Amino acid sequence: MATGVQIVHQTGDLDDAGLDLDNKTLLEMYWQMVRARRTDERAWMLHRQGKIAFHVSCIGQEAIQVGAAYAMRRGHDYAHLYYRDLAFAFGLDYTPAEFFLGVFSKAGEPSSGARQMPAHYSSYQRGMLPASSPVGTQVPQAAGVALACKLRGEDRVTVVTLGEGATSEGDFYEGLNWAGIHKLPLVCLVENNIYAISVPMSLQMPVPNVADRAPMFGIKGVIVDGNDVLASYRVMSEAIERARSGGGTTLVEAKTYRPTPHSSDDDDRTYRTREEVELWKQRDPILRFEAYLRARGLLDDAAITELEARVRQEVDDAQAAAIAAPDPAPEDALFPIFKE
Amino acid sequence: MPEITLIEGLLQAMDEEMARDDSVFITGEDVGPRGGVFRATMGLYEKYGADRVIDAPLAELSIIAVGIGAALVGMRPICEIQFADYIFPAFNQIVNEAALTYYRSNGDWHVPLVIRAPYGGGIGGGPYHSQSVEAFFAHAPGLKIVIPSTPYDAKGLLKSAVRDPNPVMIFEPKKGYRLIRGEVPDDEEVLVPIGPANVTRQGSDLTVYAYGMMHYYTLQAAAMVAEQDGIECEVVDLRTLVPLDKDTVIDSFKKTGKALIVYEDNRFLGYGAEIAAILSDEAFEYMDGPIRRLAGPDNVPGMPYAHPMQEYFMLNPDKIAAAIRELAGY
Numbered sequence: 001m002a003t004g005v006q007i008v009h010q011t012g013d014l015d016d017a018g019l020d021l022d023n024k025t026l027l028e029m030y031w032q033m034v035r036a037r038r039t040d041e042r043a044w045m046l047h048r049q050g051k052i053a054f055h056v057s058c059i060g061q062e063a064i065q066v067g068a069a070y071a072m073r074r075g076h077d078y079a080h081l082y083y084r085d086l087a088f089a090f091g092l093d094y095t096p097a098e099f100f101l102g103v104f105s106k107a108g109e110p111s112s113g114a115r116q117m118p119a120h121y122s123s124y125q126r127g128m129l130p131a132s133s134p135v136g137t138q139v140p141q142a143a144g145v146a147l148a149c150k151l152r153g154e155d156r157v158t159v160v161t162l163g164e165g166a167t168s169e170g171d172f173y174e175g176l177n178w179a180g181i182h183k184l185p186l187v188c189l190v191e192n193n194i195y196a197i198s199v200p201m202s203l204q205m206p207v208p209n210v211a212d213r214a215p216m217f218g219i220k221g222v223i224v225d226g227n228d229v230l231a232s233y234r235v236m237s238e239a240i241e242r243a244r245s246g247g248g249t250t251l252v253e254a255k256t257y258r259p260t261p262h263s264s265d266d267d268d269r270t271y272r273t274r275e276e277v278e279l280w281k282q283r284d285p286i287l288r289f290e291a292y293l294r295a296r297g298l299l300d301d302a303a304i305t306e307l308e309a310r311v312r313q314e315v316d317d318a319q320a321a322a323i324a325a326p327d328p329a330p331e332d333a334l335f336p337i338f339k340e
Numbered sequence: 341m342p343e344i345t346l347i348e349g350l351l352q353a354m355d356e357e358m359a360r361d362d363s364v365f366i367t368g369e370d371v372g373p374r375g376g377v378f379r380a381t382m383g384l385y386e387k388y389g390a391d392r393v394i395d396a397p398l399a400e401l402s403i404i405a406v407g408i409g410a411a412l413v414g415m416r417p418i419c420e421i422q423f424a425d426y427i428f429p430a431f432n433q434i435v436n437e438a439a440l441t442y443y444r445s446n447g448d449w450h451v452p453l454v455i456r457a458p459y460g461g462g463i464g465g466g467p468y469h470s471q472s473v474e475a476f477f478a479h480a481p482g483l484k485i486v487i488p489s490t491p492y493d494a495k496g497l498l499k500s501a502v503r504d505p506n507p508v509m510i511f512e513p514k515k516g517y518r519l520i521r522g523e524v525p526d527d528e529e530v531l532v533p534i535g536p537a538n539v540t541r542q543g544s545d546l547t548v549y550a551y552g553m554m555h556y557y558t559l560q561a562a563a564m565v566a567e568q569d570g571i572e573c574e575v576v577d578l579r580t581l582v583p584l585d586k587d588t589v590i591d592s593f594k595k596t597g598k599a600l601i602v603y604e605d606n607r608f609l610g611y612g613a614e615i616a617a618i619l620s621d622e623a624f625e626y627m628d629g630p631i632r633r634l635a636g637p638d639n640v641p642g643m644p645y646a647h648p649m650q651e652y653f654m655l656n657p658d659k660i661a662a663a664i665r666e667l668a669g670y
């Protein structure tokens with residue numbers, strides 16, 4: 001199995017020549033990752049306390065998600081996200097306040113009016129297409145979005161995400177088939193965290209890499225180290241630029257890992273060893289980015305303390321606001337099924 | 341007024357809507373230079389080009405899903421499923437995705453998608469080119485469903501479907517594509533609203549409810565029993581299955597007190613079962629006989645190919661007339 005493109009190597013070596021991110025943006029990306037991590041950890045805590053019913057986590061996958069979001073022309077390009085994309089959503093301007101309305105299923109929850117489970121991202125203003133629960137359905141839909149953009153001669157790119165398990169669905173093949181035939185301005189990002197709930201890669205597909213499948217669609221396949229935010233940014237930027245300039249679709253496979261259970265309903269001790277989880281915790285994407293920023297002189301202990309306090313305040317405030325928000329009225333279930 | 345066939349009505353509808361609105365495009369199998377296997381899109385590729393009449397890969401799931409995606413961002417796709425029998429790979433995209441989007445996005449997103457699919461038997465198509473699939477979709481909230489039985493309604497309903505902001509499925513009685521003819525004006529816009537049923541024959545003895553090909557046959561049966569038996573049927577062409585025009589359905593029953601519901605699909609849990617349930621729930625005190633359903637047999641899973649067996653499955657004016665006579669005897 002390939003490691004994929006890296007900028008911040010596990011060894012500590014850096015290959016950031018030509019990277020077009022200024023210091024302010026680098027620190028902002030770091031903040032987004034920490035913000036997603038702390039928000040997510042808070043949700044786990046609330047679940048353990050019995051205060052929320054369900055949580056599905058982005059922990060461990062913040063690097064590819066923030067890297068991808070920052071590679072987009074935010075507010076212009078379309079994103080069709082999946083439930084694991086909290087950090088991605090934050091990168092597209094979604095906020096902890098909105099997230100907590102979701103996990104507490106309160107009135108005013110913006111993605112669905114609390115009609116869907118948490119983490120089903122949708123925002124018309126932000127070009128975040130409406131997510132559902134059946135995995136993989138978003139891929140051919142995103143091809144349709146990209147087709148519309150192409151037919152209208154717009155320079156918008158559509159980014160669609162899914163897990164490696166969802167690539168076994170027919171939707172994935174059919175969607176990328178369209179993308180290849182019509183050279184659509186689409187980037188299909190697979191966040192390969194090695195498991196689909198409990199089912200490992202080896203029982204999900206007969207090839208070692210999801211990206212190996214790109215040639216069958218006549219599109220480019222790229223593998224990136226998804227725990228390296230800068231490599232993720234670079235690979236996604238290249239794929240998005242290729243799409244924007246008429247070069248067609250790229251299948252990006254981000255190698256990553258989910259150190260938490262699949263969701264708050266899962267017990268991952270039934271299917272993987274603690275040693276494996278510990279190994280991946282050492283590859284934590286936030287620690288890796290932190291090491292880079294320290295090496296470049298952009299971050300020190302004092303800055304981290306300040307940033308953590310700021311994030312904590314935002315998370316506290318968002319949680320409190322959601323707790324204070326009213327429940328939806330029962331008759332909100334009667335929201336119309338048809339648009340007038 | 342020129343007389344045209346039902347399929348010409350559909351073609352005219354698509355042609356006019358494409359001319360009116362640049363965001364309308366067609367996709368489906370063989371819809372391009374071939375003009376569709378039934379020729380419903382004949383000439384549109386030549387007129388509007390390959391960007392607006394797009395031959396899809398042979399994969400129904402994505403024909404619908406690509407339509408959904410394009411519709412989400414403001415296009416008005418018309419997706420053709422070559423035969424309704426082949427719509428099931430797309431069931432998830434239709435029922436879980438298109439149908440729910442408006443509701444589950446709190447009204448932020450909507451899917452102005454048209455799905456066209458020829459349905460129904462009697463054309464020598466065997467079990468996989470003959471199916472009536474409307475009940476599956478009518479059960480799922482969030483989909484509008486229309487089934488025309490005349491060229492006028494075919495044109496007018498399809499044009500309304502293209503303009504509707506919601507997913508609309510139009511099931512087209514393919515046996516009637518060229519068989520059913522009717523007058524359609526060419527000097528005014530033909531728009532039939534989605535919703536209202538149509539009372540196509542006035543009568544006082546009983547009401548027959550039908551749609552699509554079965555409505556066409558029902559009118560023939562009603563004429564037969566009027567002439568031969570002096571039975572005066574009221575006939576209601578449902579036209580829109582969802583949302584159902586309950587008022588028209590119930591009003592006619594109040595007048596006649598007897599209902600025969602005719603549909604081509606297998607009887608058990610078919611669309612007509614819901615009409616029967618509504619009448620017994622909401623108009624019980626007007627009931628003057630059993631609420632009857634005449635439909636495809638339940639012990640035959642699909643329409644067999646050989647002609648005698650096909651005819652066993654398929655309803656026709658004689659079978660409908662017989663059911664009318666029996667019900668009128670109460």
Ligand SMILES: Cc1ncc(C[n+]2csc(CCOP(=O)(O)OP(=O)(O)O)c2C)c(N)n1
Pocket residue numbers: 084133134135162163164165166167191193195196197258262
């Ligand atoms: C069509 C469908 N089948 C099953 C499920 C239940 N389910 C939810 S997530 C999941 C695993 C998905 O794994 P993967 O695509 O690798 O994404 P990950 O959760 O690992 O990020 C399953 C089986 C579903 N949501 N949709």
Ligand SMILES: [Mg+2]
Pocket residue numbers: 163164165191192193194195196197
């Ligand atoms: Mg996975």
